Amino acid sequence: MSSLRVLWRYPAIVATVVALAIVLTLHVVGLEEAGRWLATAYVAAFVAWTLVGMVRDVLRGHVGLDILAVVAMVATLAVGEYVASLIIVLMLSGGEALEDFAGRRAKRDLSALLDRSPRIAHVLLHSPDSTAEEVRDVPVDEVRVGDALLVRPAEIVPVDGRLVTETGTFDESSLTGESMPVARVVGQEVLSGAINGNRAVRIRAVRSSADSQYQQIVALVHAAEASHAPIVRLADRFAIPFTAVSLVLAGAAWALSGDSTRFAEVLVLATPCPLLIAAPVAFLGGLSRSAKAGVIMKGGAVIEQIARVRSAAFDKTGTLTQGRPELVDVRPAGDLDAQELLRLAASAEQYSTHVLAESIRRAAVGRGLTLLPAENAREVATNGVSATIGDRTVVVGKPAFVASVAPDTTRARLDTGQAAAYVAVDGRFAGVLVLADDPRPEAGSVISWLRSRGVDTIAMFTGDVASTAQSVGRQVGIDDVHAELLPPEKVQLAGQLQPRPMMMVGDGVNDAPALAAADVGVAMGARGATAAGDAADVVVLVDSLEKVAEAVAIGRHTRQVALTAIWIGIALSLGLMVIAMTGVIPAVVGALVQELVDLATILYALRALGGPPSRLGR
Incomplete structure (x- = not known):
């Protein structure tokens, strides 16, 4: 059944494989002309469909790289390399499957968040004519603030609530990235998405499903998945120069050799899958890695910005300090x-x-x-x-x-x-x-790490009095302290801080205007605010400032991987095209080799799932 689902998901691949098999069979039995006509008809239909999509893209203001593939298919048909033309079709239709596979691999931790979203809650109801309790299962969206809920062993907490049972143990790894279970006592808040331990507990809902922590994270993940990073659009900007260079090389090969077949042999190696797939896959990998670490970034564009941060400002209370005076x-x-x-x-x-x-x-x-x-x-x-x-x-x-x-x-x-x-x-x-309110123990090392990584300007923006702010600044290593600020003054300073891009780190509630004014707003959302952090671009779900440094490290690694994957694809394609100009790579072989180039760049892009940690203090 799974094989049938795969075939149903990619009908173009199935149709192309069937067409290629029939053409090869006709070629083997001596009916080459019939095979040629079948291949020509099938490829022509595919070209027409591709051209329709290209026109739609142009009308939307997007100029892509499909023109190279169209020219390559037409050229191979024109010189009689109809098997090569079918392989190009297979490569392009297979690119969708390859992108889908790589995307699912890159999104594995994001998908895990979505798949574990709570759906059912056990509401406790008191019978009016007895002291017995009735348990009623309701959709999590129907839970109201104040409802008493039963959470059975190993179940997911459906909504944010306060623990009514004396004690409880919860696995919050899906929320914070912390692998060790945490203990809670009566009256403490338990977050939706946490997994209950080995004994049943009771909680009282303090937020509805839509406002609860886990559902807010899910909303952020959906938004992140739908976004497109500037670097993905940057890959599109390679389209015109890459197309021009490819056509020049192919034309030069034809002119120098006098053989029109050489034109097709060069172009089959110029197909653009590395540019179309590698960058999106890398950014999905970065989003997935950050989610696993307890940091939610609202899209690939945020990764691109945080990777280039050159200045940073921090709120004091609850950000540089413990937040529990x-x-x-x-x-x-x-x-x-x-x-x-x-x-x-x-x-x-x-x-x-x-x-x-x-x-x-x-x-x-x-x-x-x-x-x-x-x-x-x-x-x-x-x-x-x-x-x-x-x-x-x-x-x-x-x-x-x-x-x-x-x-x-x-x-x-x-x-x-x-x-x-x-x-x-x-x-x-x-x-x-x-x-x-003592400074966080990790604050000094985070500031030092940022400075050593090229963040030239680091400031403190706080509404607290100057003496206290200066004292905390000295302890964590910040000399540029702005104290006794009102929210509009924080916004003004955030807009003026140079160089750009500028990152503002705050608690996600009182600092919302300044977070919105920064190029990258980072909300410490582990306490006091839900994960929504509407004004922020990044929400830290772990109560640790180290995650800010980790977010910067992930952003820089992801951007570097995406750019490298693009250049690997371009370099390999151009190198192979130059070799093909000599005539040593037949069109069929070239089309197959280009598939290996696609695979190499996509596998490299998946490196965004790993990479070096921030290594604070090293």
Whole structure:
């Protein structure tokens, strides 16, 4: 059955093989003229079909390389090499199958992601007249936020949820590339696409299927598959010069030898499959390799850009730093004691998405404080929040923001690596919450690796205060620090940073405008954001800055493989054409040899699936 499916998928190959077999049989039994007429009719039909496709391409503004194949087929028929003309047809129709095979090989990890997409969820329902639970299987698209779900052993988690069971172990390798299972405890988030361990667990859905991590990755993969890299279009630009050189060589061979057959013998070696197939296969391989490493690139064009990056900018909090600041000190400045100051600040911060806000809330709950409800809560992006709590107006945020409502605000003295959230209550400065967020251990080596690989300019763009930003910059090796920035200022700096292309790395939420303004936006999407990262071109699914260096390394390797594959195809074709000008390669042999050239370039393009790692610190 599988053989029949293959035959059905490539009818042109089947028809050409049958035609070639009949022609060869007629030739063997002495009916050469009948074979010639059959071959001529079949090839003429194929030429007509190819010309129709070429006209359609030209109308769409695309000039391809099929003209060479058409001229070669017509030339071989004209000089009586009808078997060679059939082999050219077989080669062109076989190119589709070859591209399909190479594409599937290159997309193996992308395809694995798609094939494992969750489809069914086990929803737990309580019976109204008993304490028993009923399990109902529903399509994953019908799961609603808040639904209780059962995940059986070795099953795929259908949607993002929080663990209700006390503990659980999950294989997240398809999401992050991390091969070791990870342990989760009650209340922690479990991502869709993770594989449950050897015991059943219960989760409560926190996102719908469309918004969950794995489905977002699948959407990115579909988008990446549909894209075309500039280097693929660059291969098309070789069409006119390669066609011109091939026709000149063939014409020269005819003129020098006086034998029209020589024209056909040269042209059969000029077929363009290496240019048409090798580059797309290489880029699919690069996309597949990056997905396996826990980095989703939104198409081949992104690989082309990230391979040429010459400058980079990094956000600080959650990107260069751990992203989980810990409260280390509470410094009241007025009548409030430390506990009440922390309670009011954390209550106001309930309505903020900033990483410092989360840390303040976590510290308050950890100290047994009950958060108070707030009214008129308002967040000013990157500046802070204000809220009415009971009969008090509380403002928490940067010193300048708090000073705008409390002129008596004074800046705190901070140690290296510390950050501060300033608090005002009822228009008066109330104190400072001091937090510490250490740089990621790998940050310094990533910066050093980028510099050693030709990234000439590296900067930090942050909304944090200058003293903290400068301290982190010194620790990771960044001298060009821009602090206390608003989102529009980040966008402006991203547009001005030279040389280009420029890469911006941020958390995928607060840095969305700057990510969109960069030539390559990289979102650290492992925490706080789903994988969609609409503003970013690259989404890092692993909570490690090393993956940024790995993405650059994969991009450079993939681009180099694609370009090399193109030049291998051109060099081999031109070399063989020069040899064929002497008449030592018959047309039939030349057509068969060209198939080997196609195979060599495509096999080389598959090298994009492997290649050297980023080798940080080496």
